[in-house]
Amino acid sequence: MGSVVAVLNMKGGTGKSTLATNLARGLQKAKAGEGSACIVDADPQGTALRWGNAQPEDADMPAVISVSLPLNERIPGVADGWDFTVVDGAAKAKDRTRQCVQVADAVLIPIRPSGADIWASEWLVSVVKGRRRQTGKPAAAFVVSQAIVGTNLAGEIEEVLERFELPVFDGRTSQRVAYAEALSLGKTVLDTDPSGKAAAEVERITEETLQLLTDTGT
Numbered sequence: 552m553g554s555v556v557a558v559l560n561m562k563g564g565t566g567k568s569t570l571a572t573n574l575a576r577g578l579q580k581a582k583a584g585e586g587s588a589c590i591v592d593a594d595p596q597g598t599a600l601r602w603g604n605a606q607p608e609d610a611d612m613p614a615v616i617s618v619s620l621p622l623n624e625r626i627p628g629v630a631d632g633w634d635f636t637v638v639d640g641a642a643k644a645k646d647r648t649r650q651c652v653q654v655a656d657a658v659l660i661p662i663r664p665s666g667a668d669i670w671a672s673e674w675l676v677s678v679v680k681g682r683r684r685q686t687g688k689p690a691a692a693f694v695v696s697q698a699i700v701g702t703n704l705a706g707e708i709e710e711v712l713e714r715f716e717l718p719v720f721d722g723r724t725s726q727r728v729a730y731a732e733a734l735s736l737g738k739t740v741l742d743t744d745p746s747g748k749a750a751a752e753v754e755r756i757t758e759e760t761l762q763l764l765t766d767t768g769t
């Protein structure tokens with residue numbers, strides 16, 4: 552079985568689908584070849600599936616797979632066939648989120664740099680830590696999403712994040728039209744502007760994700 556990376560947050564609009572699609576493409580490029588990366592759409596809203604349907608024909612892009620419930624029973628079967636399986640999580644869905652945590656090697660938690668997004672991740676962090684106490688897995692990290700270009704993370708936000716005792720990736724996505732455009736085209740920023748700033752952000756996040764997986768031995 553390959554590695555399962557779940558992109559989760561109970562709040563909508565924090566950038567799960569944007570991160571999941573771009574990261575899956577980044578992982579696919581990092582380990583080129585058939586079966587390198589797929590996305591499991593675990594959200595009934597189906598953003599990733601629609602993104603998959605919008606992919607240009609014959610494009611070498613991550614396949615998007617939809618699975619039935621319970622996710623913890625279905626995802627491992629999918630992950631058998633891929634080096635990396637990126638799960639695009641659902642907002643406001645405790646059962647689905649728990650099921651994803653149960654089978655994830657790594658959980659990435661995208662949060663916009665605001666208190667509201669951080670507080671909303673409290674429950675998820677407790678679920679992650681609960682499984683970790685029993686099994687040592689999953690690894691987890693926050694990924695700042697939609698940061699305003701040219702600003703640093705505010706001190707108060709860093710302080711709150713530290714209290715969760717999970718790492719925060721150095722790599723983050725900034726607020727850039729390129730992300731929204733790529734998503735609606737069925738592409739990623741690695742395809743629309745491979746040498747652009749957004750692509751560099753995704754590459755950094757991809758590297759840190761690979762490192763996180765290496766640290767957990769998966």
Ligand SMILES: Nc1ncnc2c1ncn2[C@@H]1O[C@H](COP(=O)(O)OP(=O)(O)O)[C@@H](O)[C@H]1O
Pocket residue numbers: 562563564565566567568569570598642696697698724725726727728730731732734
């Ligand atoms: N870094 C970013 N820059 C600009 N727009 C973004 C960025 N990340 C997400 N968005 C936009 O914000 C909205 C919500 O993002 P999405 O990834 O769908 O969040 P979620 O899956 O958590 O609900 C979408 O319209 C998306 O295009």
Ligand SMILES: [Mg+2]
Pocket residue numbers: 567568569594598639640
């Ligand atoms: Mg989504």
